[in-house]
Amino acid sequence: MNGAQALIRTLVDAGVDVCFANPGTSEMHFVAALDDVPGMRGVLTLFEGVATGAADGWARMTGRPAATLLHLGPGLGNGLANLHNARRGRTPVVNVVGDHARSHKRLDAPLESDVDSLAGTVSGWVRRTLAPEDVGADAADAVAAAGRGQVATLVLPADVSWSDGAAVAGPPPPWSRPVPPQHRVDEVAAVLASGEPVVLLLGGDVLAGEDGQLAASAVAGATGVRLLAETFPARWVRGAGLPDIGKLPYPPEVAMKSLAGTRHLVLAGAVPPVHFFGYPGVPGTPVPADCSVHVLSEPGEDGVAALRALAELAAPGAAPQPVEASRPELPAGRLTPRAVSAVVGALLPERAVVVDEAITSGVGIAELTSGAPRHDWLSLTGGAIGDGLPMAVGAAVACPDRPVLVLQADGSAMYTLQALWTMAREQLDVTVVLYDNGSYAILQGELARVGATGGGERAGQLLDIGGPALDFVALATGTGVPATRAETVEELADQLRTAFREPGPHLVQAVLRPAG
Amino acid sequence: MNGAQALIRTLVDAGVDVCFANPGTSEMHFVAALDDVPGMRGVLTLFEGVATGAADGWARMTGRPAATLLHLGPGLGNGLANLHNARRGRTPVVNVVGDHARSHKRLDAPLESDVDSLAGTVSGWVRRTLAPEDVGADAADAVAAAGRGQVATLVLPADVSWSDGAAVAGPPPPWSRPVPPQHRVDEVAAVLASGEPVVLLLGGDVLAGEDGQLAASAVAGATGVRLLAETFPARWVRGAGLPDIGKLPYPPEVAMKSLAGTRHLVLAGAVPPVHFFGYPGVPGTPVPADCSVHVLSEPGEDGVAALRALAELAAPGAAPQPVEASRPELPAGRLTPRAVSAVVGALLPERAVVVDEAITSGVGIAELTSGAPRHDWLSLTGGAIGDGLPMAVGAAVACPDRPVLVLQADGSAMYTLQALWTMAREQLDVTVVLYDNGSYAILQGELARVGATGGGERAGQLLDIGGPALDFVALATGTGVPATRAETVEELADQLRTAFREPGPHLVQAVLRPAG
Incomplete structure (x- = not known):
């Protein structure tokens, strides 16, 4: 068995059974081995940032890591921004980064670069497999490391892939989040009893499921604590039947x-905001100077268990306050x-997965969907733009x-x-x-917010993407995705109804700027 | 004067007068300062890989570094692949990477990452400016470092940009390539006189101009040494009137x-190939085991001077052997x-700049253009694909x-x-x-070359980009670039004549695969 085969079988046995791939020469044996290991689904992307963002979206929806297959340092570099988002969202990802054969490494070939240092900037775990006999165990370790909510990167020399003598390793032992100690629950219960104004900020695992939110809602109903959700949750289960929680x-x-x-x-699953x-003259945090911060659970811990314990102690028998089903009226x-x-x-x-990279355009969206049918909401966790379309690929595959x-x-x-092309290819x-607002609208606000003087013509040009206007209908069509253009509410509603009804991908270009 | 203004003025005074930019919040003061410093031209790109590739192309054609403006770690990450190509081609580039304000750095905000380590993987020079009063001198040092043929990255905290107290620094002292010592010339002359088979491999500065090639040709005519060009020259001046040199x-x-x-x-300006x-069972280098390697000039040295000295010594009075003007007949x-x-x-x-990312499709292209009017040829130096269109942006601006x-x-x-969008915006x-061959054709060859067994259906799917077929006419049109589709030689010739005649960008999709 060669290294590539042992690697893929180990991954599949450990539950990593999809690989978002952008291969090159050094990954050809991995590609060939896909025909030997039917349990692994290879999904081709045309750019590594799509592969890594798809892995992010897949893992957010399954709770298990997906693999990526990337080509040397530049391939990893192209995937780095969305790995940053995965890191910030504590999403498990297993990167397999092909590198030169061991004998070729010292020759400083054109594609030579410091893959390991590069990987270290986004990974909680990095290893270079040094021999075919190690690759199975290394892969199992990578899955175990990723399972802790981090990016794990395995650098795989081409000859380790193609050499025989490799063996499959068993899956890593199961792991579950540690339960926070009871004294934290006691401390928070005392705070709730103090009568002082308290905010309970929910994040991470608490928002990713129902039980933690329901427990928090019961606590809120009994004690008057105000609930808030972190600003960019990795995954947020929400809608009718769950409490209506505002975002910070x-x-x-x-x-x-x-x-x-x-x-x-x-804090329950969230970090201090x-x-x-x-910004000039603005404190770095919205937390008031005289506000104490109490950690009920850290992001890697079992925040749901902590909230259940808190509800038992501080709100025994209290019921959660779910929002009723409701939808806004269609405007015109x-x-x-x-x-x-x-x-x-x-x-x-029903049961939609919403991927939110609306940036400045998502005005009122949380409020206007809070009573919609139960859905999942995935946000841009790390601020590295370009995660929306790739995450949707991963979520749809998942x-x-x-x-x-x-x-x-x-x-x-x-x-x-x-x-978009992968959506069309896989008919997701x-x-x-x-x-379509024709601008980096957020930056126009930020220019003012940082107090930059000027805002003259040349500065404005660097924030304006309307010249020439991007025709997203043409762009989507060029990749094989059917697309339409909506300039009124009625057109948008009609086109969305069609898109939701028909299988496969659709794009609707919603034109927000005044007709020119 | 604030830091951003001092930075831009220092760059302009040092000859860095174009900035390929993809700014975010932390770069807003740099953007605002463009209105204060008219000597700097800001060119907006929609992705950082375009900005860095454009800087590569600009510098190859001007010999001076361009600046990039990138947004924190993820922005630098997106630009990394083409910085890799610049590094491999020894192209000077000055990256300005905005980062969080100094007071914000320790707060671990969502966009926080290890920018400095990331920069180190592609840069010969990295510095983080620590105070506004340093930014002028830091920028001048960056330009000096880039001028040695490397990527220089200046990390610029947002508050260093917006704070007053900065000062413009003068341009760095002029620098020129060192002339290789005479003993190397003597050694090579002795080798040429040995009567044994010799290859003179030209690269770097030697191919970027005429004089070194002409001197090498004179030596070849007088001594019988065979000339070869390195496989991926950063810039190669060629065509009628220059010697006809084959590529390795x-x-x-x-x-x-x-x-x-x-x-x-x-070796004259080239590294050992x-x-x-x-590949399994293949030596890592094409140089025969019993072949001695002699360095006439290393890439950073003055290879042209070395070749002139060699011609004086080994071929006094000999004339170069230029190729006559000739063009192939149009096929049908x-x-x-x-x-x-x-x-x-x-x-x-006439005087075209050819950017070559044809990969497997460039069959016979060197031979069929060797007698064309004088032109420059830019290659994919580092093997990180995606440099072609961005380099063209930079070359056209230059x-x-x-x-x-x-x-x-x-x-x-x-x-x-x-x-393509930047080409349309700037009317380049x-x-x-x-x-358009609908596949990663090079990987189909590489799959066989590495001896990967299988090549079954699932492996084949990861090398096939034809399902769905990409419609580049739609894609180009969507970005504002006029585009046409050619399925015959006659159509291609007609469409190219139109494109060459009309100003502004054009794309011609040359369909190479059999109609399906």
Whole structure:
């Protein structure tokens, strides 16, 4: 058995049974071995950022790592931004990065680079397999490391792949999140009893399922603690029947207002909030200076168990307060960001997976979908734009029986547009709402927010992507994805209904700017 | 004066007067400062790989570094592959990578990452500016470091940009390549006089101009030494009036055959050749085991001076042997890779800049253009695909009075297709021949070459990009670039004539696969 075969069999035995791949010469034996190991599904992408973002989306929906197959340092580099998002979302990913054969490494061939250092910038675990007999065990270790909620990168020399003498390793032992100690629960219960204003900030595993949210809601009903969700949850199960939880807002001034007066901030699966960027004269965090921070559970721990324990102690017998099913009325006329949100709220299918890279265009979207049928919401965890379309690929591969809806801003869509081709190739049931505002709108706000003077013509040109206007209908069609253009609410609603009804991918370009 | 203003003024004073930019929040003061410093031209790209590839192309044509403006670690990551190519081609580049404000760095915000380590994997020089008063001097040092033929990365905290107290630094002192010592010239002259088979391998600065090639040709005429060019020259001035120099071939078996029997390999501006990849049972280099390698000049040295000295010593009074002007006849009928090469040879405009990312489709292209009007040829130096379209952006910005022709394979085109939009926005005179063979054709060859068994259906699917077929006419049109489709030689010739005649960008999709 050669190294590639042992690697793939080990991965499959450990539950890693899909590989988002962008192979090159050094990965040819891995590719060939796919024919020997039918349990592994290879999904081709046309750019590594699609492969890594798809792995992110797949793992968010399955809870298990997917593999990526990347070509040397430059391939890993192309995939780095979405690995950053995975790292920030604590998503498990197993990267297999092909490298030169061991004898070739010292020759400094054109594609030679420091793969290991590069991998270290996004990975919680990095190993270079040194011999074919190690590859099985190394792969099992990679899966184990990824399972802790991190990116694991296995660097695989080409000759380790092609050499015989490798063996399959058994799957790593099962692992589950540690339960936070009882004294933290006691401390938080005391805080809740203090009568002072408390915010309970939910994140990570708590938002990814129902039970933690329901327990938190029961606590809130009994104690008056205010619930907030972290700003960019990796996965958020929400909709009718679950509590209506507001998000901590992104803009620093709004986030500070949201937490003003809070005396105690309790974290359940979330990290202490900080602003996305530093701004002149603004504190780095929205947490008031006189607010104490209490950790009920850290992101890697079992926050659901901690919230259940808290509910037992601080709100015995209390019931959660679920939101009733409701949908906004369809508006009419011109498309605005809020009108798009209302259309989404009105039409969101049952059991949808929503991938949210709407950036500035998602006005009111949380509120307008809070009573929609139960759905999952995936956010841009690390701020590295270009995760939306790739994550949708991964989510759709993970959940072939569920509709995937991508809320996609135009500027960030252009980062990884190649994902559309994989949607067409695999006939994934993905609907893309492409918000076309013709600009890096967020940066126009940020330019003002950082207090940059000027904002003159030359600066403005670097924030304007409307000249020439991007025709996303043509771009999508060019990759094999059927696409339409909507300029009114009625057109958008009609086109979305069609997209939701028909199998396979669709893109709707929602034109938000005034006709020129 | 704030840090951003001092930085830009220092760069402009040092001759770095174009910046390929993909800014985010942390770069807003740099963007605003563009309105204060009219000498700097900001060129917006929609993806960082376009910015870095454009900087590569610009510097290859001007000999001076361009700046890039990138957004934190993920932005640098997206630009990494083409920085790898720049590094491998010894192209000077100055990256300005915005980072969090100094006070924000320790807060571990979502976009936080190890920018410095990441930069180190591709840069010969990395520095983080620690205070506004340092930024001018740091920028001048970056330009000086880049000028040695390397990537220099300056990490710029947002508050260093926005704070006052910065000062412009003067340009770095002029620098020129060191002349190799005379004893090397003497050694090579003795080798030439030995009567044994000698190959003189030219690369780097020698191919980038005329004088070194002419001196080498004179030596070849007088001594019988065989001239070869390195496989992937960063810039190669060629065409009628210059010597006809063959390239060392890419496929290992062909490269070994080309050098078989060579007893002495003399390097002028080139590094010792190695195969692109290691293969089972194949030596890592095409240089025969009994061949001695002699260095006349290393890549950073003045190879032209060394060749002039060699010509004086070994071939006094000898004349070079230039190739006469000649063009292939236009073929007819069905498009094949070789037919496309003949059309290019027949129609190549005067003073063209050819950007070559044809990969497997460039069959016969060197031979069929060797007598064409004088032109520059830019190759994929580091093997990280996706450099073709971005380099064309940079070359066209650098040489607005010259036509740019890109020979672009389809698989690699999809890596950085966003470059087309910048071509349209800046109305660059670029013609793209898009070779549409519907596959990663090179990998089909590599799968066999590495001896991978299988090649079954599932492996084949990972090398096939034809399902669905990419419609590059739609893709180009969607970015604002006029595009046409050619299925015969006659159509290709007509469409290229139009593209060369009209200003602004054009794309021609040359369909190479049999109609399905």
